[in-house]
Amino acid sequence: MNQFSYIRPASLKAAIDAVAKDNSARFIAGGTNLLDLMKSGVTTPEKLVDINRLPLKEIQVNGATLHIGALALNSELAAHDTVKSQYPLLSQALLAGASQQLRNMATVGGNMMQRTRCSYFYDTTMPCNKRNPNSGCGAIGGINRMHAIFGASDSCIAVHPSDMCVALAALDATVLVTGPKGSRRIPFHDFHRLPGNTPQLDNNLGKGELITGVEIPANDYTKYVYYLKVRDRASYAFALVSVAAALDIHNNEIRSARLAMGGVAHKPWRLYEAEKALTGKAPTEENFRYAANIAIQSAKTYPHNAFKTGLSLNSIQTALLKAATV
Ligand SMILES: Cc1cc2nc3c(=O)[nH]c(=O)nc-3n(C[C@H](O)[C@H](O)[C@H](O)COP(=O)(O)OP(=O)(O)OC[C@H]3O[C@@H](n4cnc5c(N)ncnc54)[C@H](O)[C@@H]3O)c2cc1C
Ligand code: SF4
Numbered sequence: 001m002n003q004f005s006y007i008r009p010a011s012l013k014a015a016i017d018a019v020a021k022d023n024s025a026r027f028i029a030g031g032t033n034l035l036d037l038m039k040s041g042v043t044t045p046e047k048l049v050d051i052n053r054l055p056l057k058e059i060q061v062n063g064a065t066l067h068i069g070a071l072a073l074n075s076e077l078a079a080h081d082t083v084k085s086q087y088p089l090l091s092q093a094l095l096a097g098a099s100q101q102l103r104n105m106a107t108v109g110g111n112m113m114q115r116t117r118c119s120y121f122y123d124t125t126m127p128c129n130k131r132n133p134n135s136g137c138g139a140i141g142g143i144n145r146m147h148a149i150f151g152a153s154d155s156c157i158a159v160h161p162s163d164m165c166v167a168l169a170a171l172d173a174t175v176l177v178t179g180p181k182g183s184r185r186i187p188f189h190d191f192h193r194l195p196g197n198t199p200q201l202d203n204n205l206g207k208g209e210l211i212t213g214v215e216i217p218a219n220d221y222t223k224y225v226y227y228l229k230v231r232d233r234a235s236y237a238f239a240l241v242s243v244a245a246a247l248d249i250h251n252n253e254i255r256s257a258r259l260a261m262g263g264v265a266h267k268p269w270r271l272y273e274a275e276k277a278l279t280g281k282a283p284t285e286e287n288f289r290y291a292a293n294i295a296i297q298s299a300k301t302y303p304h305n306a307f308k309t310g311l312s313l314n315s316i317q318t319a320l321l322k323a324a325t326v
Pocket of ligand 2: 116119127128130131138139155156157158199
């Protein structure tokens with residue numbers, strides 16, 4: 001690992017200034033992803049700016065909105081009473097991620113910023129446009145079993161690995177950000193990017209911008225929800241595909257639906273057309289299959305991940321069935 005300096009500022013301004021003014025500086029929170037990237041030589045910061053002294057750990061309800069500080073731990077958030085009762089989809093998604101030990105270190109901001117798990121990205125002897133722009137993509141002609149089926153490009157077919165972010169996408173969260181030019185709010189849908197020609201950019205954060213929190217509006221998805229994660233082993237593995245399903249059902253009619261997927265795209269993948277197809281319908285297996293079929297229409301597969309289309313179809317249907325029968 002390269003040598004680096006380490007500071008632990010106590011104010012937001014000092015932390016932001018330290019990263020904004022130094023190209024080689026990076027924020028560090030729980031360190032569960034950044035340190036792995038540093039050890040494998042994928043990232044080589046010369047300064048780490050530890051943000052753990054900043055007052056960004058709170059989880060609180062402000063009026064009709066849940067406010068989550070960027071330093072709230074994944075484990076605390078999953079176990080929070082309000083989250084369990086009012087945002088159960090988020091709690092389920094968090095508990096599907098990593099292990100209890102990792103969730104005790106991993107923060108909300110760090111989880112959103114974690115980098116892809118594409119093995120070519122981590123192998124510095126291989127070409128990778130995300131790690132080293134214009135060097136090529138090892139995965140397109142290589143082993144691409146874990147890779148994207150939606151929204152990929154000729155530059156990169158990697159997927160975003162987070163579970164938490166799939167639920168945040170489904171719940172229409174907003175990301176709160178502060179940087180050298182002040183504060184702004186980014187709808188969750190616009191936070192992560194598709195790869196296009198710039199796969200080195202995972203998200204739309206500007207230089208020196210720090211995630212300070214996430215807000216989720218009150219919603220009607222407190223009962224009929226399910227987070228389904230399909231993976232190679234029962235725990236401690238990233239999703240092959242995952243589905244966050246939330247339904248608002250009254251008198252055997254779906255008043256509204258939210259659906260998002262993980263493990264299938266460079267960003268959490270919201271299934272807007274499938275949601276529309278479910279609105280006003282009865283929560284039947286047939287209608288769920290119909291919506292799932294709509295969701296997979298734009299899938300494009302690669303030599304080793306063609307199985308993900310059928311897996312997605314079945315996973316969407318199953319998640320909806322489980323949500324409806326909780
Ligand atoms: C073995 C293993 C298994 C895992 N399995 C899963 C899984 O199944 N599902 C899943 O979702 N995740 C999984 N993870 C990933 C884990 O959830 C992330 O590593 C963790 O959430 C990152 O949070 P952190 O606070 O440790 O981030 P760090 O490692 O500290 O930081 C990660 C990145 O975020 C940036 N950053 C951190 N906080 C902020 C902020 N507030 N504003 C701006 N930038 C910031 C850092 O600069 C860095 O670039 C796994 C990780 C490991 C090691
Ligand atoms: S899929 Fe993306 S991250 Fe993986 S090797 Fe290709 S460019 Fe790199």
